[in-house]
Amino acid sequence: MNTPALTLNQRQYLELEKLAFGAFAPLDGFMDATTFTHVVDGLRLPSGAVFPLPVVLDMTAEDARRCADATGVVLQYEGVDVGWLEPTGAYHCDREAAALAVYGTADRAHPGVDHFHRLAECFVGGRVRLDRRAAFEFAQYERTPVETRALFAARGWSTVAGFQTRNVPHRAHEYLQRLALEHVDGLFIQPLVGSKKAGDYAPAAILAGYRTLIDQFLPADRVWLGVLSTSMRYAGPREAVFHALVRRNYGCTHFIVGRDHAGVGSYYGLYEAQALAQRLQGDLGITILNYAGPFYCEACDGMATDRTCPHLSAAPHLTHQVSGTLIRRILAEGAIPDLRYIRPAVVESLYGLPLFIEEGQI
Numbered sequence: 001m002n003t004p005a006l007t008l009n010q011r012q013y014l015e016l017e018k019l020a021f022g023a024f025a026p027l028d029g030f031m032d033a034t035t036f037t038h039v040v041d042g043l044r045l046p047s048g049a050v051f052p053l054p055v056v057l058d059m060t061a062e063d064a065r066r067c068a069d070a071t072g073v074v075l076q077y078e079g080v081d082v083g084w085l086e087p088t089g090a091y092h093c094d095r096e097a098a099a100l101a102v103y104g105t106a107d108r109a110h111p112g113v114d115h116f117h118r119l120a121e122c123f124v125g126g127r128v129r130l131d132r133r134a135a136f137e138f139a140q141y142e143r144t145p146v147e148t149r150a151l152f153a154a155r156g157w158s159t160v161a162g163f164q165t166r167n168v169p170h171r172a173h174e175y176l177q178r179l180a181l182e183h184v185d186g187l188f189i190q191p192l193v194g195s196k197k198a199g200d201y202a203p204a205a206i207l208a209g210y211r212t213l214i215d216q217f218l219p220a221d222r223v224w225l226g227v228l229s230t231s232m233r234y235a236g237p238r239e240a241v242f243h244a245l246v247r248r249n250y251g252c253t254h255f256i257v258g259r260d261h262a263g264v265g266s267y268y269g270l271y272e273a274q275a276l277a278q279r280l281q282g283d284l285g286i287t288i289l290n291y292a293g294p295f296y297c298e299a300c301d302g303m304a305t306d307r308t309c310p311h312l313s314a315a316p317h318l319t320h321q322v323s324g325t326l327i328r329r330i331l332a333e334g335a336i337p338d339l340r341y342i343r344p345a346v347v348e349s350l351y352g353l354p355l356f357i358e359e360g361q362i
Helices: 010-021 033-042 061-068 095-103 111-118 145-154 171-181 203-217 237-249 272-283 324-332 344-349
Strands: 005-007 073-077 080-091 122-130 160-165 186-191 223-225 254-257 287-290 295-297 302-304 319-321
Touching: 005 061, 010 073, 010 080, 010 122, 033 080, 033 095, 033 122, 061 080, 061 122, 095 111, 145 186, 145 223, 160 171, 160 237, 171 186, 171 254, 171 295, 171 302, 186 203, 203 223, 203 344, 237 254, 237 272, 254 272, 272 287
Parallel strands: 005 073, 160 186, 160 254, 186 223, 254 287
Antiparallel strands: 073 080, 080 122, 295 302, 295 319
16 A cells, blocks of 8 residues: 655645644644644643644645545655654544634634635644755754754753744834843744744844844843744734743743734734733743833833833823834835834844745745
């Protein structure tokens, strides 16, 4: 009997890679029906370990028939054998109910919900093995969890704060990073550079901005810049917990959860992600750093939060919210952002680079 082969798209390959790396530990393969149900309904694997988001291998019904009953499946990407799947069977789900549970909405205007509905009709679960890594443009920035743990140890860092971002650095995020550096030995800035919605920043812009920030304004010996090539889910609170678990696997002891973490539009409350991460913290294996959202205060002449500045309530007209969405909109219009919100050197580092991505681009 011939061993079936399955061709992966970029998104599927990156999921395979992260599963094999241990980035999604304790998950070591694509979810079977039982695991999928546990995660969607209860944010936990059958073992009881916290895991908030589905990680599935989708395929057509024809491919599912070929693969589901095989003892093994060769996984291919761009014509090359890259890995192996031990399939445990095919299954379907109620897409609308699952999307509502995971994303908190069934609205197809939500990019995560829309993407979930557009996955192929069947899911096939099973443990995986990675035999060959594919090369991507920014692969030199990506380390495995084994490599980052060794890197942190070599630098003498016993405490490391992870920072997730999909934006070029603005001063509100820099404020959070400096707060973390007051409490830990090192900071691991790990932008997500996988598939994202159209209009999000291109990887080249994010990395150029952060190289400038680290080289010119942060203690470079206490900061490491890497990337995480996986899809952005835009799942708000659940994705904040997912991001924390992934950074735990990379060796971080702390993880920064800011305002509207992994949110999109107005689907989630500003501190809903912090509340869920805090509720699950005892089972995460990583300390959650819940920081209030920074804003620029004219009276204080700098970045502040409502914990350090009285003017958000006393004189709100003197305060200005700073966010990745705001900076993206200004740059997309071809204007220069208020340089109180983003460093001039960071803006200058973006000149001549592609700023924004098309959907699905890495």
